[in-house]
Amino acid sequence: VKSESDIVIIGAGIWGLSTAYHLAREQTGRSIVVVERNAAVADETTRQAAGQIGQLRSDPLMVSAVGYTLDLLAGFKEATGHDPSLTRTGSLHLAQRDERMASFEVQLAHAGAFGIEAQIADGALIEKLAPAIRQQAIVGALYVPGDGYVDARACAQAYGRAAQDLGVEIILNAEVTDLEISNDSVSCVETSAGSIATQCVVAAAGPWAGRIAAMAGLTLPMQPIRLQQARTAPDPGMPAHHPVVRIPDQSCYLRPEEGGYLFGTFDADPMAIDPREKPANFATGDIKPEEKIIAEARQRLASVFPVLNQLDIAQFRQGMITCTPDAGYVVGPTPCIEGLWIATGCGGMGIAGSGSIGRWLSDGILKGGCTDDVSPFAPPRFKGRDPDLLREECRHVYSNYYALNSVTYSLG
Ligand SMILES: Cc1cc2nc3c(=O)[nH]c(=O)nc-3n(C[C@H](O)[C@H](O)[C@H](O)COP(=O)(O)OP(=O)(O)OC[C@H]3O[C@@H](n4cnc5c(N)ncnc54)[C@H](O)[C@@H]3O)c2cc1C
Known part of the structure; x- marks a missing residue:
């Protein structure tokens, strides 16, 4: 792998690839690499998805997240040449x-x-x-x-190809094994294919994001189910x-x-599943x-x-969807470690919001903030929550996904 990069995205699922595309689209001249442990992109959660994109949401922020994604995908082929x-x-x-x-x-x-x-x-x-x-x-x-709806893998591939056209490098067969932190800032990503010095990392590893966060001594308010x-x-x-x-x-x-x-x-x-307790190659x-x-x-x-x-x-x-106690995404910077950004907690709505995830992260990293207030999705929320309680709260959110008055599907 190359020895340094301005931005390193961990995970070539739909969130990592949308983020790469949105960052590259700004044409700031920064180098961007996506590191993926698999031999192909979008071969884990994204590949399994039904890819449904529904606009009716109880949370106005999610309405906006899905609305932007639909508009983006509707014009994507014309804008990039790649069909989502x-x-x-x-x-x-x-x-x-x-x-x-x-x-x-x-x-x-x-x-x-x-x-x-x-x-x-x-x-x-x-x-x-x-x-x-x-x-x-x-x-x-x-x-x-x-x-x-989309074929979620094809959609992710379209984000990825559009990102590559704009100069993003996608490195396959490279598993991230450690993060180096110096003076409370990210300094290097260790992979099975070599080290990449960087000051900005986006952990977009889906259900495995907890493993990446643990490399930096962090826990996330997220439970794969x-x-x-x-x-x-x-x-x-x-x-x-x-x-x-x-x-x-x-x-x-x-x-x-x-x-x-x-x-x-x-x-x-x-069934709750914790990839942190599984072998590293659990897929x-x-x-x-x-x-x-x-x-x-x-x-x-x-x-x-x-x-x-x-x-x-x-x-x-x-597959596994990554659930949170409040059914909100886990997206944004980590306050204790400069340069480390998190993107997980899709709640089964990760295809529908994929465009906005990329836009929010790109705006946050390049511009210091975005037009939507995404603070409800801040990674440190529920800090210190008992892990057993958090798991049960997430299971409750999941099993009540379509309940009347649920946070995930309260149509009215
Ligand atoms: C059965 C099912 C149905 C679904 N239906 C829908 C739907 O209809 N609509 C909707 O919006 N959403 C749906 N979802 C949710 C959707 O699939 C997810 O929100 C989305 O795919 C999440 O993408 P991601 O990029 O975060 O994760 P992933 O696609 O899992 O990508 C993470 C990537 O990180 C890589 N990775 C992990 N660890 C490392 C490491 N150490 N080093 C390098 N790379 C690493 C993985 O190999 C993987 O490629 C569904 C999910 C499932 C399981």
Whole structure:
């Protein structure tokens, strides 16, 4: 590897690559490298994602984070020549009880205030968008036509290629093994391929960010938790314009992929995983699917999508989302170590907010701040929290992801 760089980004997932792109786009002449332990970019959490980009959020900061990302991705190919694979067929939120529908109606007003187009979907619209829905199983639906999804790996690759076009170097097969800190400032990144002297490091290592932080003697308010999905065999009856569908009363979501249905579930008793307690080479591929959880989710979903009972499972796909007690990202500088920036705690919304993560970090590093107030995402929050308590708080956030009045999905 090169022996020095102005900025070193650890991790070539979607957050590291978006950050590299945004930093390089400013054309400040600073040298930027991304170091990735794998042989390919975006091969861990990012590769597993459903890539759904939903605009309706309870937190105005997240509304803005997703809004910027959608705008960026919509114009990305034209701006950079690289296709982030955005499909914008909207999203349907299904209500199976009256309280849920009431919350959608409140959200409709919020959407208007944020300038997000949304409408209550009638039976004819639902039939046109997603004919496999058994409408007797729902009491109503909210439709957000501007929502969409990406192939998350392709999207990350597009950020990465655009960054490389602007001079960023992506170094593969280089595992960060240590950080050197001198006088409370970052001075060097040690990797399996050599040392890189630097005064600015962005730790964008996803679920492994805790390991990187530990190299600097820090702990982060973040807990990786397993999230599971499965894709069915193709359904010949699925229209090409099928939207993302969220079925919060079943704690599930679903979207089209390769002609089948990719569905995921936030299970009630989720598995917390701590990569700091695993061997250094612990990877997403080591996380095995718990087929019982998927089978139960499919059973619940089949009450709304009976076709699921007739389709084989073509693929199980699982990974870790990094949860926090307040469902906020962990993004920003570390106050005790000059030059060390953190980006983790995606909360299952890391693709949707990927553009803003890169912009916030780039503005913070190059300009000393950004137009959004991202202080609610500051890495030192929950400092000193008992680790067992923090883990349970994160599991609670995860298992209540789609609950009425949840921080993650309180549509109303
Ligand atoms: C099943 C599932 C479904 C999801 N669905 C959605 C969705 O629909 N919408 C949405 O917005 N989000 C979704 N997410 C969340 C999304 O995948 C994440 O928010 C996003 O991928 C996080 O990207 P990242 O770059 O932070 O992490 P990662 O993609 O994990 O990247 C981190 C990188 O750091 C590297 N690394 C780690 N340690 C080191 C080291 N020591 N040295 C060098 N490199 C290192 C890793 O190899 C990896 O490449 C989903 C996640 C899962 C698991």
